[in-house]
Amino acid sequence: MLRLEKRPNPSKFWNYATPVTAVLLTMVAGGILFMLLGKNPFEAIKLIFWDPLFSEQFASYSRPQLLVKAGPLILIAVGLSIGFRAGIWNIGAEGQYIIGALCAAGVALAFYPSESWLVFPLMIVAGAFGGWLWAMIPAILKTRFNTNEILVSLLLVYVAEKLLAAAATGFMRNPDGAGFPGSRNLNQYPAAANHELFANTGLHWGGVAAFIAVLFTYILLQRHILGYHVQLAGQAPRAARFAGVAPARLVVLCLGLSGAFAGLAGMFEVAGPARQITIDFNAGYGFTAIIVAFLGRLHPVGIVLAGLLLALTYIGGELAQFMLNLPAAAIQVFQGMLLFFLLALDVLSNYRIRLGVSPRASEAV
Amino acid sequence: MDFSSINPVTLIAMLMVAATPILLAAIGELVVEKAGVLNLGVEGMMITGAVSGFAVAVNTGSPLFGMLAAILAGAAVSFIFAVLTQILMANQVASGLALTLFGLGFSALMGQSYTGIVPPRTPKLDFGPLSDLPVVGRIIFGHDILVYVSILLVAAVWYWLNYTRSGRILRAVGENHDSAHALGYQVKKVRILAIMFGGACAGLGGAYLSLVRVPQWTEGMTAGAGWIALALVVFASWKPWRALLGAYLFGGITVLQLNLQAAGVRIPAEYLAMSPYIITILVLVVMSSNRGRRSLSAPGSLGRSFHAAG
Numbered sequence: 001m002l003r004l005e006k007r008p009n010p011s012k013f014w015n016y017a018t019p020v021t022a023v024l025l026t027m028v029a030g031g032i033l034f035m036l037l038g039k040n041p042f043e044a045i046k047l048i049f050w051d052p053l054f055s056e057q058f059a060s061y062s063r064p065q066l067l068v069k070a071g072p073l074i075l076i077a078v079g080l081s082i083g084f085r086a087g088i089w090n091i092g093a094e095g096q097y098i099i100g101a102l103c104a105a106g107v108a109l110a111f112y113p114s115e116s117w118l119v120f121p122l123m124i125v126a127g128a129f130g131g132w133l134w135a136m137i138p139a140i141l142k143t144r145f146n147t148n149e150i151l152v153s154l155l156l157v158y159v160a161e162k163l164l165a166a167a168a169t170g171f172m173r174n175p176d177g178a179g180f181p182g183s184r185n186l187n188q189y190p191a192a193a194n195h196e197l198f199a200n201t202g203l204h205w206g207g208v209a210a211f212i213a214v215l216f217t218y219i220l221l222q223r224h225i226l227g228y229h230v231q232l233a234g235q236a237p238r239a240a241r242f243a244g245v246a247p248a249r250l251v252v253l254c255l256g257l258s259g260a261f262a263g264l265a266g267m268f269e270v271a272g273p274a275r276q277i278t279i280d281f282n283a284g285y286g287f288t289a290i291i292v293a294f295l296g297r298l299h300p301v302g303i304v305l306a307g308l309l310l311a312l313t314y315i316g317g318e319l320a321q322f323m324l325n326l327p328a329a330a331i332q333v334f335q336g337m338l339l340f341f342l343l344a345l346d347v348l349s350n351y352r353i354r355l356g357v358s359p360r361a362s363e364a365v
Numbered sequence: 366m367d368f369s370s371i372n373p374v375t376l377i378a379m380l381m382v383a384a385t386p387i388l389l390a391a392i393g394e395l396v397v398e399k400a401g402v403l404n405l406g407v408e409g410m411m412i413t414g415a416v417s418g419f420a421v422a423v424n425t426g427s428p429l430f431g432m433l434a435a436i437l438a439g440a441a442v443s444f445i446f447a448v449l450t451q452i453l454m455a456n457q458v459a460s461g462l463a464l465t466l467f468g469l470g471f472s473a474l475m476g477q478s479y480t481g482i483v484p485p486r487t488p489k490l491d492f493g494p495l496s497d498l499p500v501v502g503r504i505i506f507g508h509d510i511l512v513y514v515s516i517l518l519v520a521a522v523w524y525w526l527n528y529t530r531s532g533r534i535l536r537a538v539g540e541n542h543d544s545a546h547a548l549g550y551q552v553k554k555v556r557i558l559a560i561m562f563g564g565a566c567a568g569l570g571g572a573y574l575s576l577v578r579v580p581q582w583t584e585g586m587t588a589g590a591g592w593i594a595l596a597l598v599v600f601a602s603w604k605p606w607r608a609l610l611g612a613y614l615f616g617g618i619t620v621l622q623l624n625l626q627a628a629g630v631r632i633p634a635e636y637l638a639m640s641p642y643i644i645t646i647l648v649l650v651v652m653s654s655n656r657g658r659r660s661l662s663a664p665g666s667l668g669r670s671f672h673a674a675g
Contacts, residue, residue, distance in 0.1 A: 150405065294459060337467065340449065343463060351454065
């Protein structure tokens with residue numbers, strides 16, 4: 001009989017090995033899924049993971065897309081990871097991303113058609129502030145009224161989506177747009193546009209922000225007392241309280257930081273690749289970032305790698321959609337399976353698998 | 366604006382229909398949480414039920430088969446959650462989220478060829494002349510079978526949790542899994558069964574959405590119903606009859622909001638459509654701020670993993 005025995009400390013080896021194993025298992029399971037859908041599994045997997053980077057035909061378009069898609073994922077995930085470490089679950093990043101974009105676009109449109117260089121920095125501040133503000137709702141409700149932050153942050157995503165729809169069809173609609181929903185195109189508004197910094201790299205200011213956020217989080221977690229408090233609160237809540245960690249402060253800090261990062265991601269997206277506020281502006285980055293955070297083991301460096309990988313599944317998924325007629329939702333299933341495998345394999349880092357009856361039970365006999 | 370078009374009797378009859386999917390999901394989740402497990406995958410299980418129920422009902426022409434399929438599909442996906450959290454000891458919050466993300470993707474994939482199709486009609490129960498009575502005819506005798514099933518389910522869960530041995534074992538497992546284990550109850554088995562019951566209920570709730578309430582299949586059609594069901598359990602302080610009350614209150618808000626939109630109130634539809642979510646949040650705040658009462662009613666081991674030492 002198989003039996004689990006808790007390890008005194010999580011296994012270092014499996015800590016690194018589980019994400020890799022989970023990705024490989026997801027490829028196998030994904031291949032089976034694609035086969036069931038009547039596609040050639042090897043071709044589909046190659047199209048998703050290999051061709052966007054190395055095929056002569058697609059790479060010139062796909063490679064820059066990698067940074068375009070990974071930027072927001074990493075930026076959001078790195079913010080979420082701080083809270084997840086402390087057991088504070090912000091799962092409403094999607095909503096904070098939308099509100100960040102709305103605030104930034106609002107600032108840009110308010111100054112239209114200004115040519116001042118100040119517009120872009122102001123948009124950055126507005127984006128971060130919008131995301132922070134939206135995350136402060138669950139934070140304040142949690143600290144003041146003990147309301148569950150998971151449910152509140154998630155329900156606020158739906159509120160944000162409705163606000164987005166109201167903005168795109170109402171108060172932010174392009175006055176010169178012949179009545180079509182959607183705001184002005186920010187890419188045609190030089191003071192607000194977030195263009196590629198170097199041609200054909202896909203790197204825009206959002207990528208730079210993601211890089212800074214990763215560095216910032218790394219230093220916070222490794223070198224700063226706050227980072228220590230976060231880890232302590234997550235691993236030993238009682239000890240944390242004795243050590244003088246104020247749980248309320250931690251909630252406000254973690255939710256606020258992750259909200260601001262998500263808002264920033266929304267800001268760079270609306271001024272850059274998305275170009276404008278539209279009804280379907282949000283592409284699910286806020287939810288995929290949760291998978292990125294877990295796949296990256298809540299570690300900043302891991303999150304960079306995980307963000308690049310999931311960006312690849314987005315791009316490869318589009319490619320497979322185009323070339324093989326693979327349904328768009330198949331990639332969503334693929335990402336969901338990845339999280340399942342990851343969570344399932346985590347048992348190996350925390351437990352040893354033993355054969356036979358437990359020693360204590362056999363003593364009793 | 367024309368308020369006279371809002372008829373209170375129709376409103377009540379409609380709110381019962383609007384409340385039924387979340388009531389079904391909430392009563393299932395209530396049992397799961399009473400067993401000490403927090404399954405955040407309600408949304409994913411509901412939408413899986415919605416698409417499987419729809420597909421089977423369309424292919425067999427029978428809504429009843431569709432609903433049975435939804436029950437099975439909901440229980441099946443919840444089994445993934447059960448294996449992850451009970452056998453592989455995975456974090457419940459993360460596993461529930463994974464279930465929701467997976468369910469949304471899976472349903473979109475399965476439902477592709479079903480958008481725009483009209484499902485077979487679910488008939489209303491035939492009460493003969495009773496249905497023609499004024500007022501009560503529409504409110505009490507004018508529904509399809511699932512509205513009655515959901516109310517009976519509430520009664521059954523209430524009775525079972527309070528007055529049967531197995532119901533009390535489930536509560537013991539949820540209150541303190543270490544003591545329950547020491548008494549010889551099989552904590553994991555109880556929890557796995559509870560999770561699958563919750564999945565079955567959520568699946569049925571989802572099928573009610575796609576087969577009766579809407580009735581159509583669209584991607585992401587649950588639109589947060591699963592999360593509202595989770596909030597409802599907190600609102601109900603883990604008491605079945607309160608879940609019924611909460612679901613009907615919530616159904617009332619949804620229907621009223623839709624009626625106001627139809628009556629042409631001068632508020633943009635988007636803001637009215639926000640109201641159910643905002644009111645859910647407000648209700649959560651009111652319920653949870655009352656710390657003393659809440660700590661008395663939440664199951665003691667809620668959300669904690671159980672691993673028998675030795």
